Amino acid sequence: MMKTGITAIGCYVPERVVTNDELAQMMDTSDEWIVSHTGIRERRIVAEGEAASDLAVHAARTALERRGIGAEDIDMIIVATSSPDYPFPATACLVQHRLGAKVAGAFDLSAGCTGFVYAVETARAFVEAGSARRVLLIGSEVLTSIANWEDRNSCVLFGDGAGAVVIESLDGVAGHQIMSSWLRSDGAGETALIRPVSGSRSPFDPRKHSAADLQLQMDGKRVYLFAVDAIVKTIRTLCEREGILIEDLAWIVPHQANLRIIEAAAKRLKLPTERFYTNLERYANTSAASIPLAIDEMIDNDLLRPGQWVLSVGFGAGLTYGGNLIRW
């Protein structure tokens, strides 16, 4: 059986830091409310004109450099995003061109904040089916470009960033094996997290629609309850499938949405919250970029050891959820 895994990682966040206090100067909110309800203290926001493909290219270049290969060594590019440069063409095609990945196919994957988790399993399947030798997978998001800045319930939650990984066979290459993934969807939650207008369901009509209809809309309470359940279910299922105890997990790397969601899930699983890595206080919710941003930081902080069980778990628009179990 082929062993497939992550052989390099690279990340990028925009330079501009925006604190909660700065947001409080723009709208009726406060650092105290945001920290106590979410754990977020600041986020990165793109410069004017900076798009998802720009962040993705930076992150991808770092990953390729760390792996010691060129763009021409990649034969598939997947960009997981809910904030692409355009509805079409795919952001992955723009990245492919900018990197000079001349022999790569490219497509975007839409699974909301679970995008990275879905794309890791997609990449593994491509490699193990022999359809690609090396997949470059990038979670890249500029959620601040689609947030409704008049809606304090949602806009304070998001930030921008990108994280890239190379996924390939571990035959002769050092890396971190993808042992198992679990992917699920509950489309009954269609309206819980949605950009309702401009698709074929409701084409944009300037007589009927406002700017807010084109932006992200969220039922925060509903997503919160779903998210806690999703984390618990995913961790239990993946551990059971692999025959390991939940206590055997060295690290859980959750989608970085809200500290309270993570604390509630930890409590239900009777795990210490410290087992869950978090950096959302500095980046807020970067959707499909949040898990690779967290893993990259864990590597920088020397937190990961060979042989450890590391579980990534995501949840988001769809509603989608799922996880990847990785042997570090």
Ligand code: UT7
């Ligand atoms: O990737 C998945 C993305 N989505 C999420 O992660 C969202 C999941 N949901 C959540 O994280 C939480 O539901 C929120 C953080 C969005 C809200 O927290 P909550 O504890 O469920 O707050 P709430 O909805 O009960 O609102 C409490 C109050 C309301 O005031 P009233 O109606 O009680 O007077 C809100 O208007 O807080 C008010 N509020 C704010 N106040 C100051 C809502 N947003 C803000 C704000 N600043 N930014």
